[in-house]
Amino acid sequence: MVDLSVEFININFPNPLILPSGIITEIPEHKKAIDAGVGGVTLKSITKDKREGNPLPRMWKYEHGMLNSVGLRNPGIKKAVIEVKRFMDENKNTPVIVSLFSTKVSEFVELVERIIPLNPSFIELNLSCPNTVDEMGNSLGMEEGAAGKVVGAVKKVSGKIPILAKLSPNVVEIGEIAKTCEDAGADGIVAINTVGPGMIIDIVKEKPVIGNKEGGVSGPGIFPITVRCVYDIYKSVKIPIIGMGGVSSWQNVVEIMFAGATLVGVGTATYTKGMKVYEEIKTGLTDYMKKENLKNLKEIVGQAHK
Ligand SMILES: Cc1cc2nc3c(=O)[nH]c(=O)nc-3n(C[C@H](O)[C@H](O)[C@H](O)COP(=O)(O)O)c2cc1C
DSSP states (O other), rough: OOOOEEEETTTSSSSSSEEOOSSSSGGGHHHHHHHTTEEEEOOBBBBBOOOOOOOOEEEEEEEEEEEEOOOOOOOOOHHHHHHOOOOHHHHTSSEEEEOOOOSHHHHHHHHHHHHGGGSSSSEEEEOOOOTOOOTSSOOGSSSSSHHHHHHHHHHHHHSSSSSSEEEOOSSSHHHHHHHHHHHHTTTEEEEEEEEEEEEOOEEETTSSSTSSSSEEEEEEGGGGHHHHHHHHHHHHHHSEEEHHHHOOOOHHHHHHHHHHSSSSEOTHHHHOOOTTTHHHHEEEEHHHHHHHHHHOGGTTGGGGGO
């Protein structure tokens, strides 16, 4: 019997596949991914105040992936706390990662304090959204100091709940930013968020295809960037990594684990292949483990560095 389970920061995942944040927007609907066989789910990023999101259309598929500018549509922390609690009560056997987003350090701390009583498996700090900027016009995750500052402040109040820092690939040295987060107390790194921003122009309508004109790029086209980012982060830190960005097959999962990921997010592929992608990947991984005579997938994490 092949065992796909993986331990990540003392929590057992039945398999290494997770749903990345934002792929499903409404909190109750995240159950669809659990029913489809993921090992764990990340909820849509929550902000302090309710956000309606950017003008429609917010997503656009193209031949190598997708462009999105959802604009962090979410009910705001007050309502989200109720919905997250209900979701966790109804899905007790699945590790839940609660994703939080702010542009201010103090507000991140406030959000974490509101989530702690729910006792989620992990809290993920979205330090990387290209669609929302700080007062200086920068994505927070792009500045080394900013990422470390957020993690350090949050760790003072987060107690035993592990804190994951989700990073943007749109930086010069992602490994250095990951190290800053580790030094500030992060328990794990999540990489990568979307690449870009990018733009697609409809040549008949003669204007950009999505409402916000530009958006983050995800899906297969960004996969080599993901592999390089995870590889760089693995070299720079000792804390474990959740790798994501363009993963759509079991071969991609093996490759990103070779680069250094312990868990693997599969998001945009659910739009192109459907939720059945999780079972398809699990079948491929099971066959691979049998063929390679692997007892646990952890054996291949970081293999490409040897
Ligand atoms: C429609 C959509 C919405 C997203 N919303 C969020 C979000 O709220 N928070 C976040 O951290 N990442 C968000 N992301 C980024 C994903 O979590 C993930 O990092 C990225 O899409 C790369 O993985 P993939 O190629 O498997 O989709 C979003 C991505 C998409 C496509």
